[in-house]
Amino acid sequence: MTLVSAALSDLRLHVVTGKGGVGKTTVASALALALAQSGKRVLLVEVEGRQGISQTFDVPPLGIDERLLVNSGDGELWGLAVDAKAALLEYLQIFYKLGRAGNALEKVGAIDFATTIAPGVRDVLLIGKVYEAVGRTDGPRRGQGACVWDAVVLDAPPTGRVGRFLGVNAEVAGIARMGPIKNQADSITRLLQSTNTAVHLVSLLEEMPVQETIDAVTELRSARFGLGLCVVNLVRDPLLDERDTDLLAQTADLEASIKADLDSVGVRATGPMVRGLLSQGRDHADRILLQDEMATELAETGLPLIPLPALVDGVEEGGISVLAEILAEVLDTPLASAP
DSSP: OOEEESOGGGOSEEEEEESTTSOHHHHHHHHHHHHHHTTOEEEEEEOSSOOHHHHHTTOSOOOSSOEEEEEOSSOEEEEEEOOHHHHHHHHHHHHHOOTHHHHHHHHTTHHHHHHHTSTTHHHHHHHHHHHHHHHOBSSSSTTSSOBSOSEEEEEOOOHHHHHHHHHHHHHHHHHOOSSHHHHHHHHHHHHHTSTTEEEEEEEOSSHHHHHHHHHHHHHHHHTTOOEEEEEEEEEOOOOSOHHHHHHHTOOHHHHHHHHHHHHHTTOOOOHHHHHHHHHHHHHHHHHHHHHHHHHHHHHTTOSOEEEEEOOTTTTTTTHHHHHHHHHHTTTTOOEEOOO
């Protein structure tokens, strides 16, 4: 196994993806918070226009300018929602000096067309903004001075299209044989495939998310993207030991036994009540068995598995900080790619 980076905390760009509904925005936010609390200046970026970051941190919707979300004392966490239209106007100004002509294009609808209809353009612009943030320095030119951001965490599109999203610059570079578009595409591809970048996958211990995660691992490895963690979200602790699980396999005798036990402590147990309790117990036992089976399948990817608990109150009431504390414990984890 070849190392992606000496440790998770050494990465410059963290790309977080997962099947829709697994909590990838929550995990991306918790990871960014953990990095900030370790003393880094971190930028958390979203590109899908859902305002998931602002909801997670309970702040007003993010705009096209970076906004401070958390000042942890030693480090800072900033947020940014990348807008494809604004990114295209900025791109045209930087590389083609269009100025007012860019505004004219917007008025006639060309900007909307390019960012919503033209194949791949939107993704190129979104990744381009992330690339700019990773390489931004406080000197007069790019590459001069200190990096503005110690780390950038990208809340990326879902696993179903993340491979195409990250690989879109290679496609553009193959079409544009010269000029600023090709140069930028080549630079972005080098960053995404470098040891400074890792893609972290978020999954649930359920059949569909696990299968989609495994498929994404295969796709991303074949495209030479470095992989980081596999974060298993919403893990439930077993409430039953092996003896209890075996007992639940019984039927009539167990129902009578439980009713007698409840009656002995003054709880008047009806048949439907006891059968309901048994049904819940068996459902829980099946759930834990499925979790174990799915965890075994994910382990075969070779990625470090990081379990995050199912929080009773969700990410509200300090829940995001609880998850950040867990992820902080693995910041020194060495990361490895496929053989």
